[in-house]
Amino acid sequence: MQLPSRSFLLFVCLTLVLAACSAQTAPLDEQQVVDIVWRALEPNTSSHNQAAWEIVGVQTVTGREARDLFEGEPVPGRCAPGPTPPDNGEIALGDSYWHVQMKPRLATPRPQPTEQFSPTAPPSVPEPFVYQAHFLVDASTGQVVARKLYCVIY
Numbered sequence: 670m671q672l673p674s675r676s677f678l679l680f681v682c683l684t685l686v687l688a689a690c691s692a693q694t695a696p697l698d699e700q701q702v703v704d705i706v707w708r709a710l711e712p713n714t715s716s717h718n719q720a721a722w723e724i725v726g727v728q729t730v731t732g733r734e735a736r737d738l739f740e741g742e743p744v745p746g747r748c749a750p751g752p753t754p755p756d757n758g759e760i761a762l763g764d765s766y767w768h769v770q771m772k773p774r775l776a777t778p779r780p781q782p783t784e785q786f787s788p789t790a791p792p793s794v795p796e797p798f799v800y801q802a803h804f805l806v807d808a809s810t811g812q813v814v815a816r817k818l819y820c821v822i823y
Contacts, residue, residue: 697811699727702767706804709813710771713744713751715796722796725770732760735768735805739815748820749799757815765808772801797821 697705707719714722743754760766773796798820805815 697767697806697808699767701811702727702769702806705806705811705813706769706771706802709754709804709816710802710818713749713754713799713818714773715750715798716773721774722771723774725772727767727769729808730766730768730805731762732764732766733762735766735815736760736762738768738803739805739817741817743816744818744820746820746822748822749818754816754818757817758812760805760814766814767804767806767808769804769806770802771804773799 703724707722710722711717711719716722739757739760743757747753799818800821801819803817804813806812807814
């Protein structure tokens with residue numbers, strides 16, 4: 670019985686590795702997209718607390734539908750805290766994207782008589798600068814393609 674040559678084994682291994690790398694990944698679900706968006710938004714928040722933010726909407730859109738919303742700078746007026754976000758990428762008109770809109774929660778809700786609250790728990794403080802955030806995430810790669818952060822300019 671003859672053993673396969675090393676080059677043949679190397680070829681088979683390389684083929685399997687390439688096939689695994691090029692295989693289609695499962696589509697992103699809403700929670701995965703929200704997690705991606707939060708990681709992109711968090712450096713530009715004052716609270717750095719995901720619980721201080723609420724999701725206004727998560728939907729799939731085409732580039733044609735989203736292009737106008739993401740024109741221009743990612744932070745008009747450069748008023749958001751934290752590092753300057755990267756420039757918005759090119760939005761392909763026919764590609765599919767996730768559009769996520771978030772806004773900060775306004776304040777700590779009043780406790781209901783049946784709820785237990787700790788007197789030492791820190792209150793939820795609304796974001797003092799950013800009042801709305803839009804993100805466009807590539808549906809196939811999970812990369813943030815564009816963002817638009819709207820903030821109060823004092």
